Amino acid sequence: MREYNVAILGATGAVGTRMIDQLEKSSIPVKNVKFLASSRSAGKVLQFKGQDVVVEETTPEVFDDVDIVLASAGGAASKKFLPEAVKRGAVAVDNTSAFRMDSEVPLVVPEVNEQAIYDHKGIIANPNCSTIQMVVALQPIKEVAGLKQVIVSTYQAGSGAGQMAIKELDNEAQQHLDGKPMTAEIFPVKGEKKHYPLAFNLLPQIDVFEEDGSTHEEWKMVHETKKIMSGDMNSDEIKVNATCVRVPVVIGHGESVFFEVEDPSKLDTKKVQELIKNGKGLVLQDDPANQIYPQPIDAEGHTETFVGRVREDPENPGSYNMWVVADNLLKGAAANTVQIAEKLVEHDLVHVPDEYYGK
Amino acid sequence: MREYNVAILGATGAVGTRMIDQLEKSSIPVKNVKFLASSRSAGKVLQFKGQDVVVEETTPEVFDDVDIVLASAGGAASKKFLPEAVKRGAVAVDNTSAFRMDSEVPLVVPEVNEQAIYDHKGIIANPNCSTIQMVVALQPIKEVAGLKQVIVSTYQAGSGAGQMAIKELDNEAQQHLDGKPMTAEIFPVKGEKKHYPLAFNLLPQIDVFEEDGSTHEEWKMVHETKKIMSGDMNSDEIKVNATCVRVPVVIGHGESVFFEVEDPSKLDTKKVQELIKNGKGLVLQDDPANQIYPQPIDAEGHTETFVGRVREDPENPGSYNMWVVADNLLKGAAANTVQIAEKLVEHDLVHVPDEYYGK
Incomplete structure (x- = not known):
């Protein structure tokens, strides 16, 4: 059995530490691991399966003997280092937005478009957290009745902005409880001009904002969904409308999803619930009489996507509401990335083709 | 000039104390006030325009010389006492859901259907908090282009569940920050079997849940909007789809509103922004380049409804998104109630007709 040298780029971050954990639990036969980070974090000691691993500074050369790279160190680091890793024979699964819209890079959620990994040229992109949980929930419905349009409003947790953002949210909450003014330096976006408190807000x-008044996060949900579900980021097969809102939750994104199907005759509320219940990577939590519905504090630490509050719109037959929750750092990031790597191993796709990315 | 004896029923609550404040600031010539509550709160001393007012226990007889009742002591208290007050010649504005769907009771948001107050039979109902801010934002758009449908997802603050709920949210947040398990006794609904923490969730x-899987809050948003905007709680003029979610915010509801107009030719994003800017009770906060958009912490303490993130859906011409925020205890409750009373005074409607409610 082939064993793999795996490198985790951004190993010390909120997603990176979870990638380590997911890799330990994965079916991937790991020969050796490398934990990579910026020079600032180099020298730190982390653990892998009980063994100490010293974090190394990322350079092109560290990828010389690496088979699989799992990357979550920001778009700039991925743009700089992943082509170097691929050139050296590694296959990279990238959790940043650097390559998602590149037509040469498959954008993959295994439950939805696993087959796309066969076309990789060395880099496979992991979608945005809010996109992943939505398409996992929509896929079994699309398979049975087709999808005409999706209108989604997100309730996104602070941890999506990284480890420092989690601290900022906690600090703000404590300031508020102590009757002090809240101070903000990260939210809504680290590099932006203005910062606002997220706690109790x-x-x-x-x-950042796009020219058309949408945010880039909303743009991602629209175009990533099209690329994953219809194979083209500009496909008009499924209309997607997204509003993304950051909420004072630490871990676990919520999504209020309204969707309209192509063939209403194929579904009713019970059937949608049944499809979710039997769907890949999905857990149905939908029992209003017993107050059972997905909540972020229950989803935290789990790799599945949780769905409840399923109901048909009485004024729009063939249209439904559902409430979708997942751990944004796991299924929204680390778990989906490792899952893609598992599929690469399973289908013996851990090799760079002759016409590799960036050649 | 006629002066009025005004009674506030539920004067010690989160909404009641704000009704006192709004009444002080109102244009209503107040002769005398009575602050009413349950026997538990009777004897407490509150202030009105600098004078001490002792809270009295609510009985039918206390309404004998009252002209206007502002009620927010729960549906049961309103059902019990408001017909008694009307029988004694008082006109009641009720902030509970007790009479909202009664065909003999106008349901009023002054910016939208002020004229409905002329039909009162002694009781006028104040809508649900989440309904009010949405219809205020939609009204100028409806006037110009008509409304076909609305799909709304709410982000509702904890204070909507009352004064004790605010304390519970703070306690839970402190427990979480101290690394302790969170304890819940009120959320999501005081009288329900199960309780879950709201902090960071x-x-x-x-x-409560309806038979069809929607919550009663969602039912209210659908049917109150129809009654206010189309005159009939079951009107099919405007389709309304609502998903209501409680979020860990103290004061200020957010709403992600998607709406489709009857006549797309009348509007574009700029025109919608202009209508909001000039709309009654509305403030436009929509400047993405300068990160200007409505936030609960900015709306707190204000009586206006704040709107931003206006944008047309490129895949659904004639459909728009907007983000609507208001102080749920003010425009969503106390301020709208006092505003209705001001309109009753302004139009000389503070008298009970011969065929009064419950006769």
């Missing part, structure tokens, strides 16, 4: 801005 | 249940 709502911020209808995630990522 | 999301609860897709507000009020």
Whole structure:
């Protein structure tokens, strides 16, 4: 059995530490691991399966003997280092937005478009957290009745902005409880001009604004969904409308999803619930009489996507509402990335083709 | 000039104390006030325009010389006492859901259907908090282009569940920050079997569940909007689809509103922004380039409804998104109630007709 040298780029971050954990639990036969980070974090000691691993500074050369790279160190690091890793024979699964819209890079959620990994040229992209949980929930419905349009409003947790953002949210909450003014330096977006508190507040801005008044996070949900579900980021097969809002939750994104199917005759509320119940990577939590519905504090630490509050719109037959929750750092990031790597191993796709990315 | 004796029923609650404040600031010539509550709160001393007022226990007889009742002591108290007050010649504005769907009771948001107050039979109902801010934002758009349908997802603050709920949210947040398990006794709904923490969490249940899987809060948003905007709680003029979610915010509801107009030719994004800017009770906060958009912490303490993130859906011409925020205890409750009373005074409607409610 082939064993793999695996490198985790951004190993010390909120997603990176979870990638380590997911890799330990995965079916991937790991020969050796490398934990990579910026020079600032180099020298730190982390653990892998009980063994100490010293974090190394990322350079092109560290990828010389690496088979699989799992990357979550920001778009700039991925753009700089992943082509170097591929050139050296590694296959990279990238959790940043650097390559998602590149037509040469498959954008993959295994439950939805696993087959796309066969076309990789060395880099496979992991979608945005909010996109992943939505398409996992929509896929079994699309398979049976087709999808005409999706209108989604997100309730996104602070941890989506990284480890420092989690601390900021906690600090702000404590300031508020102590009757002090809240101070903000990260939310809504680290690099932006203005910062606002998230604790006990709502911020209808995630990522920067586009020319058309949408945010880049909303743009991602629209175009990533099209690329994953219809194979083309500009496909008009499924209309997607997204509003993304940051909420004072630490871990676990919520999504209020309204969707309209192509063939209403194929479904009713019970059938949608049944499809979710039997769907890949999905857990149905939908029992209003017993107050059972998905909540972020229950989803935290789990790799599945949780769905409840399923109901048909009485004024729009063939249209439904559902409430979708997942751990944004796991299924929204680390778990989906490792799952893609598992599929690469399973289908013996851990090799760079002759016409590799960036050649 | 006629002066009025005004009674506030539920004067010690989160909404009641704000009704006192709004009444002080109102244009209503007040002769005398009575602050009413349950026997538990009777004897407490509150202030009105600098004078001490002792809270009295509510009985039918206390309404003998009252002209205007402002009620927010729960549905049961309103059902019990408001017909008694009307029988004694008082006109009541009720902030509970007790009479909202009664065909003999106008349901009023002054910016939208002020004229409905002329039909009162002694009781006028104040809508649900989440309904009010949405219809205020939609009204100028409806006037110009008509409304075909609305799909709304709410982000509702904890204070909507009352004064004790605010304390519970704070306690839970402190427990979480101290690394202790969170304890819940009120959320999502005080009288329900199960309780879940709201701090750092999301609860897709507000009020109890209906047979069809929607919550009563969602039912209210659908049918109150129809009654206010189309004159009939079951009107099919405007389709309304609502998902209501409680979020860990103290004051200020957010709403992600998607709406489709009857006549797309009348509007574009700029025109919608202009209508909001000039709309009654509305403030436009929509400047993405300068990160200007409505936030609960900015709306707190204000009586206006704040709107931003206006944008047309490129895949659905004639459909728009907007983000609507208001102080749920003010425009969503106390301020709208006092505003209705001001309109009753302004139009000389503070008298009970011969065929009064419950006669």
